[in-house]
Amino acid sequence: MGFPVGYTEVFLPKLFVHTLSFLGFIRNLISALFNFMGLTNFLETDAVWPENPTRTTPEHPPVSALLIREILPVIKYEELVVVGDPPESCAVCLYEFEGGEEIRWLRNCRHVFHRACLDRWMDHDKQTCPLCRTSFVPDELQDEFNQRLWAASGIADFYGEYSSVPGL
Structure with a gap:
């Protein structure tokens, strides 16, 4: 008797499709886990990144x-x-x-x-x-750097206004 001819032709592609589906599920699970933990930058995706992403450089440097x-x-x-x-x-x-x-x-x-x-x-x-x-x-x-940083940050002006107040 033997095996039906259609059985071997259907079994291997079905196994291949199930394996790919399982790998896709694991990929989505890992992606969701990284997204939940805030680590999406570590994943390589097919997404196209904008030319000037906002996360690379702050608008006003310190x-x-x-x-x-x-x-x-x-x-x-x-x-x-x-x-x-x-x-x-x-x-x-x-x-x-x-x-x-x-x-x-x-x-x-x-x-x-x-x-x-x-x-x-x-x-x-x-x-x-x-x-x-x-x-x-x-x-x-x-x-010199510390003095310039202190003066530039505006702290000097803040304390200068209140230096004439008794007790400060």
Whole structure:
């Protein structure tokens, strides 16, 4: 007798379809779990991202970022003078440096980054090197930086108004 011819032809595609359905279910379950936990940025999807997403750069950078930008010089990569081998790529974006690109060279730790990469890092109120967490502001300029930050934040004006009040 034997098996009917149609049985083997229907069984394998049906098993394949069920396997794909099961994998789709697991994918949706993981996606829902990540969405619930707020970790949707870690999933790769087929969605097209907008050109200027709002989550990458705040509209108004913190005052500390603006002051740090004044302290850290912007130079061209070709002008970088380093003892030993110069860095080949930016540790933030992982792209290689090219001769005319603007970079920021951190004085405290001697790490080098693309200007745009480091500026974006500072826009999120980060005040330390992305690699080693050394402060951006050199030790000899820290007092001046703190005074300028205090004055620029408006705290000085607030306390100045109430300094004439007895008991304060």
